[in-house]
Amino acid sequence: MTDMNLFDLFLKAGFLVKCVILILIFFSIVSWAIIMQRWRVLVSATRESVTFEDKFWSGIELSRLYQESLTRRDNLSGLERIFYSGFKEFARLHRANSRASSSVVKGASRAMRISMNREVEALETHVSFLGTIGSISPYVGLFGTVWGIMNAFVGLGGVKQATLQMIAPGIAEALIATTIGLFTAIPAVIGSNHLTLRVNKIAQRYDNFTEEFIAILHRQAFAGDSPK
Template structure:
């Protein structure tokens, strides 16, 4: 009399071959790390967007630039605030340089703001490549575990006189779990990566527009002095 095999998810994982179990463990670890980055990145990008919109509102409300600079300077600035702080700080420093030409002052100011913008975008882009890697590689890693498990199942059938569904089903089922875990790791990572990349691209456009508009304001201010 044949003993029934445990076909529950935990039973399939426990009865899988060592290679398939290692593949499952790797995919589970990648999934947990990617979810940590997803939650962390969701918070940081939302905060950057919120602070950027808030600063744009204050900047274009007609607030005095020097007063706004005093509020931002030395505080917990973020995103667009840091670009403004870097640009206006460089503008003031260059204007105090004896014999400084306005064109040179503005060129240095733009470089400072572009450098600050790139630093902010690099910070927001951090770990996105990991999500992209998990999203693109996980299904193939899971497929490798599945193929390996099915190969072992068919190899084991060679020693059985008559193969039945009861002999084949458990081995194939435990092998397919690896593909399922691979998809579970990949799908959220791909969705999150696309969402974050789009949000960061929109912020980059806002940063670039602000740099040009603020440069024009500073240039007009410098021309009247």
Template sequence: MPHAVLFATTVQPLPEQAAAQAAELPESAATVATTAGGGGFDVLQLILHASLPVQVVMALLLLASIASWVIIIRKKRVLDRAQREADQFEERFWSGVDLAKLYAGAAERNRSITGMEAIFEAGFREFNRLRQRRGGDARLQLEGAQRAMRATGSRELDELEHNLEFLANVGSISPYVGLFGTVWGIMLSFQGLANMKEATIATVAPGISEALIATAMGLFAAIPAVWAYNRFANRVERLTVRYEAFSEEFSSILQRQAHAEE
């Protein structure tokens, strides 16, 4: 009896709709595999298909990132040169060379001086000028030299700190600009779901992916800028300490020289 029931049972043919769905499954699987595979995640295509506000945000972040890298490269060269020139000048200054000869070398025409050498040149020039005018008034000579060195030191430090503010602004603002583009893109994606009867992850995934690119670009612009700002600010601070220490030591030398002449 069980054998009879088994042989009596026949396989029913699939309905036309079920057969069509079954035929479409391999094609859908192939499409998903292609998208998740090597050429599916195309950042350029996501950027090109993003909405106009999101594209504007991405363009601003790209420009900020390029400008940051230009400033980072240039600022590194400037700080490396300032540190190298400070080392070389301190070596000459403390080698026992005559200050008048050192000043003559710094005051040569057609020669650009910066950093510590510029501070020395400004202080020694003002010291000599006041010494010729006011005779043996050592206090006024020393005060004039110190003012000249402070003014020159401020200009040199201002040059070293130039564009650091831009790096700080890019590092602090870029993530929020990228987040604005992401929020705008996600808002448009969900707004498009209002006209759809059936909402699936496949319908909102492209829009959300395009929007999240803005956040990624914001982080890409911010991280190098923050790192460079912290590093360069630290190097500028160390150079500031060196310049101030040299000014104090040179003031002591000028003070002894002025009292010896009295």
């Protein structure tokens, strides 16, 4: 047994334990794929938010910024999508009834909130599944271990005198399921927590921008100005 590696233990394991291990390996591959893909998406979303905020607060006219967004309306995301939705609704309502300032601002605010919720929902894609993998993997591994140990002891039912050499291989084969379960769960839990934190930070940035933009639209609407 001293020369036996994990691969040898896997080959000697029972059918059900092998299935459990393969499922856990699949979960591990999926979780790492989600972590890397979501990480790239969130880093990109943060970078795009900073870039758009710098442009928004640079003193550029809102109508000009809107026209630039309009030319790329099918490829917008993040803060620019929120801005586009809010300004578009504000301009439409303002043209329809410029005297109903309160309704104009409320309509623009509602459009921005809807857009923001959709953007945050897109950022959260698969993150909850990552948390699920982290939660269930140890139990899946434990199930494989318990089943393997049970079979190891059942196999000794007809033996008059059991020795450690007879029991140890079956227990070792079963314990790799728990090991792989933990190996799968720990990165998934860490990744889920970290990604959730980044999503929350980006969502807070979106919310802050929305409130600030609503305040700007509110001043314009009640000042009687057309969108600028």
